[in-house]
Amino acid sequence: MKHENLRVAAIDLGTNSFHMIIVEESPQKGIVEIDRVKDMICIGRGSISTKMLDEEAMQSGIAALKNFLVLASHHGVASENVIAFATSAIREAKNSGDFIRRVKEETGLKIKIISGKEEAEFIYYGVRNAVKIGNSSDLLFDIGGGSVEFVLVNQKGLQLLESRKIGVARMCERFVASEPIASHDIKMLEQYFTAEMVTAVEKASQLKVTRAIASSGTAQNIARMIQSMKGSQSETSLNNSTFTRTEFQALYQAILPLGAAERKKITGLDEKRVDLIVPGLILVDMIFRLFNLTEIVISDSALREGMVLHYLKHRLQSGTKRSSDDDLDIRRESVYELAFRCGWTRNHAEHVARLSLQLFDKLALLHHLDESYRELLEYASLLHNIGAFIAISSHHKHSQYIILNGELRGFSPLETEIIAHVARYHRKSPPTERHAAYSMLPSASKRAVDLLSGILRLANGLERGHRQNVQKINVQVTANTIILHLKTRFEPDIEIWAADLLKPWLEKLLNKSIILEAL
Missing domain, CATH: 3.30.420.150 (Exopolyphosphatase. Domain 2)
Known part of the structure; x- marks a missing residue:
């Protein structure tokens, strides 16, 4: 059973600040952040020793929550999909019940006080995402x-x-x-x-x-x-x-x-x-x-994001990909979500990724890159064309920009940079020190970008017709050449033509001529 896109607002009433995050959940794009807001209410001001919430702080808190709810409404969040959890300061205050009652009367918002252990669990949900x-x-x-x-x-x-x-x-x-x-x-x-x-x-x-x-x-x-x-x-x-x-x-x-x-x-x-x-x-x-x-x-990500994930998991258990946490792969999930948000050509991108990984594996004795780069090559291949969402012209540069600013989850900043650069160089000019962003990469990362982009360029050429023609690549290496034997569904004239145009960069890196032959 499929579900429609759903918008949820999660409010975290912390000791120092009140936060709200608004997200939209959809089957393909996953959880997309719509807006977030923070107000440093300091509801716990003085209450840690007195165990009483300050009247002025309570009034400020109620005013902030009113503004949060107006914002959530403007973003199309139904009132029943606004969740609010209170933590340490409110949890311990003797007059917390008075504050929660006043919030309900003045805003309609129902606040749930969570235990310290529940708070830790929600934080875990958020962080692991x-x-x-x-x-x-x-x-x-x-x-x-x-x-x-x-x-x-x-x-x-x-x-x-x-x-x-x-x-x-x-x-x-x-x-x-x-x-x-x-x-x-x-x-x-x-x-x-x-x-x-x-x-x-x-x-x-x-x-x-x-x-x-x-x-x-x-x-x-x-x-x-x-x-x-x-x-x-x-x-x-x-x-x-x-x-x-x-x-x-x-x-x-x-x-x-x-x-x-x-x-x-x-x-x-x-x-x-x-x-x-x-x-x-x-x-x-x-x-x-x-x-x-x-x-x-x-x-x-922490408490607020964990609240959203927990809420969605329990509200949308039927038919949602998030019904199980056991196989959570936030890196792959995040890449696919970004790709769907950019209206990608999925069949083409996934086939380029398959060809890239075949080349990576078959050329392992020549490029000497470890397995961690194999994963980054796959994600760069999946995302190499998303820049077409902005414009076909210079779409390789647009792909780089989107990847760098798409808030991919689970990657270190350097890993994101490598993915973005590999996608950037899948066509047109190869990497060069004249490009400022590339020149600032560590030397080991530059070498990885060089080799991975060379592989991606070749794989992209072998999928030039967007018809998933090349099914398998067998590789034969001699002293001076790399012969790629292509198993295809149809005559691969256009694929060989395109790959011949894109192979020089990898030939230079591996110091061998690349010959393409149909089986």
Whole structure:
């Protein structure tokens, strides 16, 4: 049973900020983000010690939710498809019931308070849809205002779901008494964090955790500041980007001695996180130390996205591809979703991908690229023509732009760059140092782009007629030549003609002549 496109709004009522994400789910395009909005309400202001929500903060929160609902309505979200979850500050407040009642009376919105463990589980759903969970054990952590969620996961599934009351607003209110923070307060925070993370640290040690994935505004602010220190001012998504322990330490040493006025001048730091970043930095430092990590990966999906995925899974179980999480491949799924959004010619693209992979495998002893590049070649092949969505003229350049800006999930920034460059060079001029973006790639990535684009050019030529004529390629290698024996359905005159035009770049790279023959 098929379902129509569905629009959903998910609202996360956090301790520091209220967020809303609006998405549309469709069978082929998957989940497409329509809009997102954030308002730093600081509903937890003062409530961490008093256990009472501040009246002014409640009024601001209700006003923000009214605006959120108007926006959702304008985007065509039905009221029954607006979901709202409240976390730490509201969860713990004695007058949370009063706030939830007032929201219902004034806006019609029904808020569900979720437990810390539920929050951790939703965060896991969100993160795993943005960052590919590895083959080894991973630590996921989300730094909120009131709590921090820890998730441990490996190939067998979830191993730990834990929520600890060590959020940055809570820690700031409790331990930060001076500007800049005093060394005594730093030590107190370090000791407190250590005590609260004991269970997660011990379990992570047993599982031999090798990587951490961080979500939340605090983690993204840290990543942005590190980028700024390295001279990058990129406004692109941080998803799947990383920062090392060494890079973090440089930021930590630079920021911690500063007062609030000086921190406000730091590029990449949200103005409303000027105070909260201090306990945030100390927490991340302790996570690096206690979990013995060398780098942290950033996820730009967390609670809100997890809420949406959980909602859609349960609402659309009948006939939806998302009814099972067991075979989730976010990289492939993301590539296909982007391709469908661009109105791709699926049969052609998939056939070019099949031919590219045959060539990659048969030429392995000549190109010496490892298996990870095979996957990137397949995705570049699937997406090589999506630029035609903008215009046929220069569509290879348009394909590159769309891939770079299409927010593919599960790929590191460098992997996305390689896919985009390989698609860029599937026709017209081959890679050259005169092209600024190519010239900035690491040398190993340039070599990969050279070889993969050479393979894709040849495969694209062999599918020139868009008729899936070439079914199989057998390869014979001699001292000076590569002979491609083509098994075809029809006479392959047009395919051989096109491939002959596109083969020179690969011939140059492999230092052999390529001869094409029909079987």
